[in-house]
Amino acid sequence: MDALERVRLLGTIAILGWVDDDFLNAAREGKRLWQKTEELFEIQYSMFQDAVAVLDPTFQLTAEEEVIARASSVPGMRNVDNRIAVWFLKWERFALSCGLPNPYEPWVSIWEHGGAFSVEHGQFVDIYNQQRFPLGGLVVRRA
DSSP: OOHHHHHHHTTTOOOOOOOHHHHHHHHHHHHHHHHHHHHHHTOOOOTTSOHHHHHOTTOOOOHHHHHHHHHOOOTTOOSOOTHHHHHHHHHHHSTTTTTSOOTTHHHHHHHHTTOEEEEETTTEEEEEOTTOOEEEEEEOOOO
């Protein structure tokens, strides 16, 4: 499925079948991909910031894509908003990153499977399953 369609469907359906460990593993993968992205492009950015804007501050989605991504709504989104959907889509559309592992993919997958996450102070990420039960978290600050 195209990235734009995935973003468009966020919050409208939940793909069932994930167990608690799947949500935690996806979060760990999100942290791993963030670190890999920084290494690959020799950049530094906060995990919940726009990596493409660091690579090319002038790159923008089309007006239609921006509207669709910003309109995405996921029930239970806690202090993390649809900017991740925008960044996920930008990564897929940007020439230098298109086809590379998307550092926002695991977070979108958590939402697609009915889970949620929250970010505190840009350093701590709490992960929740479909029932919004807290499963654990990650520390993402730099040493």
